[in-house]
Amino acid sequence: MTTVIREGWTTFKSIFTGMGVTIRHFFKPAVTELYPEEKVELPKGARAKLYVNIDDCIGCNLCARACPVNCIDIETVMATSDVDLGKTSTGNPKRFWLTQFDIDMAKCMYCDLCTFPCPTDCIYMVPEYEYSEFDRTNLVYHFSDLTPEKVDEVKEKAEKEAEEKKKERERKMKEKKAKAKDKAKSKPKPKPKPKQPDNKKDDEES
Amino acid sequence: MIESYGNINPVLAVLIHALIPLTIILVYALVAIWGERKVAGFIQDRLGPHRVGGWHGWAQSIADLLKLIQKEDIVPKDASRFLFKFAPFMMFAASYAAFAVLPFSSWYIGSMIDIGVFYLIAITSVLTLSVIMAGWASNNKWSLLGGMRSAAQLVSYEVPTIATVLTVIVVSGSLNLMTVTEMQSGNDILGFLPNWFIFQNPFLIIAFGIFFISILVESHRVPFDLPESESELVAGYQTEYSGMRWAMFMLAEYADMLLLSLLGVTLFFGGWNSPFGSFMSGPAWGFFWFLLKGFMLVFVMMWIRWTLPRYRVDQLMHICWGILIPATFVNLILVALWEVVF
Amino acid sequence: MEFTAILFYVFAILTIGSASIMVFSKNIVHSAFALMFTLIGVAAIYVLLYADFLAATQLLVYVGGILILILFGVMLTSQESAKLNFKTVTVNVVPASILSVTALVLLTYVFTTTQWASRNLETPQETVEILGTMLMSDYLLPFIIAGVLLLIAIIGSILMATRLNSKPTESN
Numbered sequence: 001m002t003t004v005i006r007e008g009w010t011t012f013k014s015i016f017t018g019m020g021v022t023i024r025h026f027f028k029p030a031v032t033e034l035y036p037e038e039k040v041e042l043p044k045g046a047r048a049k050l051y052v053n054i055d056d057c058i059g060c061n062l063c064a065r066a067c068p069v070n071c072i073d074i075e076t077v078m079a080t081s082d083v084d085l086g087k088t089s090t091g092n093p094k095r096f097w098l099t100q101f102d103i104d105m106a107k108c109m110y111c112d113l114c115t116f117p118c119p120t121d122c123i124y125m126v127p128e129y130e131y132s133e134f135d136r137t138n139l140v141y142h143f144s145d146l147t148p149e150k151v152d153e154v155k156e157k158a159e160k161e162a163e164e165k166k167k168e169r170e171r172k173m174k175e176k177k178a179k180a181k182d183k184a185k186s187k188p189k190p191k192p193k194p195k196q197p198d199n200k201k202d203d204e205e206s
Numbered sequence: 207m208i209e210s211y212g213n214i215n216p217v218l219a220v221l222i223h224a225l226i227p228l229t230i231i232l233v234y235a236l237v238a239i240w241g242e243r244k245v246a247g248f249i250q251d252r253l254g255p256h257r258v259g260g261w262h263g264w265a266q267s268i269a270d271l272l273k274l275i276q277k278e279d280i281v282p283k284d285a286s287r288f289l290f291k292f293a294p295f296m297m298f299a300a301s302y303a304a305f306a307v308l309p310f311s312s313w314y315i316g317s318m319i320d321i322g323v324f325y326l327i328a329i330t331s332v333l334t335l336s337v338i339m340a341g342w343a344s345n346n347k348w349s350l351l352g353g354m355r356s357a358a359q360l361v362s363y364e365v366p367t368i369a370t371v372l373t374v375i376v377v378s379g380s381l382n383l384m385t386v387t388e389m390q391s392g393n394d395i396l397g398f399l400p401n402w403f404i405f406q407n408p409f410l411i412i413a414f415g416i417f418f419i420s421i422l423v424e425s426h427r428v429p430f431d432l433p434e435s436e437s438e439l440v441a442g443y444q445t446e447y448s449g450m451r452w453a454m455f456m457l458a459e460y461a462d463m464l465l466l467s468l469l470g471v472t473l474f475f476g477g478w479n480s481p482f483g484s485f486m487s488g489p490a491w492g493f494f495w496f497l498l499k500g501f502m503l504v505f506v507m508m509w510i511r512w513t514l515p516r517y518r519v520d521q522l523m524h525i526c527w528g529i530l531i532p533a534t535f536v537n538l539i540l541v542a543l544w545e546v547v548f
Numbered sequence: 549m550e551f552t553a554i555l556f557y558v559f560a561i562l563t564i565g566s567a568s569i570m571v572f573s574k575n576i577v578h579s580a581f582a583l584m585f586t587l588i589g590v591a592a593i594y595v596l597l598y599a600d601f602l603a604a605t606q607l608l609v610y611v612g613g614i615l616i617l618i619l620f621g622v623m624l625t626s627q628e629s630a631k632l633n634f635k636t637v638t639v640n641v642v643p644a645s646i647l648s649v650t651a652l653v654l655l656t657y658v659f660t661t662t663q664w665a666s667r668n669l670e671t672p673q674e675t676v677e678i679l680g681t682m683l684m685s686d687y688l689l690p691f692i693i694a695g696v697l698l699l700i701a702i703i704g705s706i707l708m709a710t711r712l713n714s715k716p717t718e719s720n
Contacts, residue, residue: 004529015514018513022249023509025249025250030247032251286575286578319600320600324601324604324608324676328604329604332611334612335616338616338619338623342623354620
């Protein structure tokens with residue numbers, strides 16, 4: 001009998017304690033965020049969407065190489081000597097036309113590995129998470145700001161210059177050879193300095 | 207009462223008279239289903255339905271109803287067709303018929319019959335049968351189990367329900383709920399408390415506790431919702447139902463909740479009497495107070511639902527036969543003694 | 549036709565129709581549910597006869613109690629039993645026909661010879677109070693005997709249930 005009363009008392013006490021808890025929560029304001037109207041501010045360092053500040057990109061291809069899933073696709077064309085592409089905000093000289101800079105966000109696995117090797121900090125995550133699409137191809141983001149005509153023009157120019165340079169080199173080679181022949185006949189001349197800049201040099205600078 | 211409708215066809219007058227509770231039930235069901243979800247939301251620190259209709263999603267139930275009307279009415283291949291289709295309507299008819307003896311205000315009662323509350327208890331026993339009917343006709347093991355559980359728990363808990371009602375009848379001396387309500391008017395206890403039965407006799411507080419537990423079981427509410435316990439029996443006897451037939455079950459369930467809450471209000475909390483004596487009392491205020499008190503009890507039922515977990519079947523039966531029934535009868539004797547002494 | 553007369557015929561047809569379904573159905577559960585409609589119809593006819601207490605008792609005891617018991621019995625025994633094939637062909641033709649003809653003759657005799665009191669029913673006042681007073685005064689003995697009988701039945705069922713339960717626990 002006493003146990004029945006004691007157990008009954010415990011039961012009632014716990015029921016009323018529980019109901020006290022629920023009624024307190026009843027009057028608490030809800031923690032719900034009304035999503036489409038109110039948006040949650042993402043925490044610092046949230047990985048939501050990749051963005052490329054194309055003005056700062058020097059086309060070094062480091063991000064593409066760092067990507068574990070190969071979702072970054074970069075195509076660069078050498079700037080011809082008659083154009084000056086200027087400098088990035090960090091002071092690095094730009095030497096390439098970025099004819100293509102595509103990021104496939106459908107492939108991206110948000111590892112954030114691409115952002116660290118960037119010498120100019122131009123690729124980074126932005127707190128933007130509403131980019132679902134009905135078509136998967138729409139998830140490929142094109143960051144290159146060149147029009148297709150411009151791309152063609154740039155490519156043509158670059159090819160021309162490359163050809164000219166090749167000719168030049170061939171010519172020089174010929175000259176060299178001729179001179180070597182001459183030298184073989186007379187005396188040798190000092191070698192010409194290497195003029196062509198390349199990626200490696202950029203990397204070393206940064 | 208029917209005379210007060212004036213010079214119209216008596217059959218039409220009866221119809222109008224009978225449609226008043228139906229209107230209340232239908233409007234209440236829409237509000238209560240929305241309210242239940244809001245209460246659940248608030249208790250869980252959420253907002254609940256919030257989109258349809260603007261202010262706090264008030265039109266959610268209407269949208270749900272429109273959805274349910276458009277749904278396909280599926281009858282399982284091996285189901286017993288007639289019984290399957292008939293069960294939800296019988297269930298609602300039984301709860302609706304029971305509203306006939308509830309005095310909504312001093313002006314309105316469906317039927318002034320002497321047997322009042324006895325009729326109410328008798329007609330609600332048809333509910334059990336309709337649940338068994340739905341469970342068996344679905345030809346589904348979950349449905350059948352739900353139906354059997356429902357029958358077991360309803361038949362068992364009819365005993366404490368009737369016995370607690372009897373305790374009140376001992377005090378009031380009348381089965382007619384209108385008379386029972388009229389006996390509770392006035393504010394005489396301790397100078398300010400209304401003359402409600404719950405304040406008149408201390409043992410009636412215990413009786414109300416037992417009555418409340420029993421009506422939770424009778425209306426299949428958590429923590430006693432074993433007939434439709436979704437984690438064990440899919441949806442119990444409602445498993446095979448869809449569309450409007452399922453909506454009828456839902457409607458009947460909510461109507462049953464309101465019915466039993468209103469019965470509790472009539473028996474223990476003074477029915478349509480105003481808590482402030484003659485202030486704010488009258489036929490129209492009667493409706494207001496009666497439904498307000500009923501909604502308060504319905505709210506407590508919802509509050510309990512979102513607080514307590516479900517009982518096991520054997521625990522449920524033990525509570526009934528081992529604790530409630532002996533307690534009710536001892537309490538009945540104590541109430542009678544108190545009435546004799548004071 | 550009067551409104552109550554229409555109601556009477558509706559409920560009479562309901563009662564007779566469901567009673568015949570109950571008798572002729574081959575499915576026990578269907579029979580049980582048909583019995584429910586019969587009982588409800590009879591209760592409605594009681595109401596039309598101003599016997600509201602009797603009607604409510606009929607509902608509470610037969611529909612809410614006995615019928616559920618029957619359904620429980622049918623359902624707790626195996627599912628196949630609901631589809632049991634009853635013998636619908638007549639067995640024992642001679643005794644059956646003798647019995648039914650005798651019953652028919654007796655009933656017709658009683659029906660024709662009884663002096664049916666035909667008078668207008670007046671609405672009785674306070675049926676419950678009169679009933680209660682009569683049960684507690686004039687019919688006290690039968691009332692108490694019925695109560696004792698039910699008590700004995702309850703004690704007997706508890707005894708049987710505990711005996712059945714105690715056996716396996718002892719063997720364990």
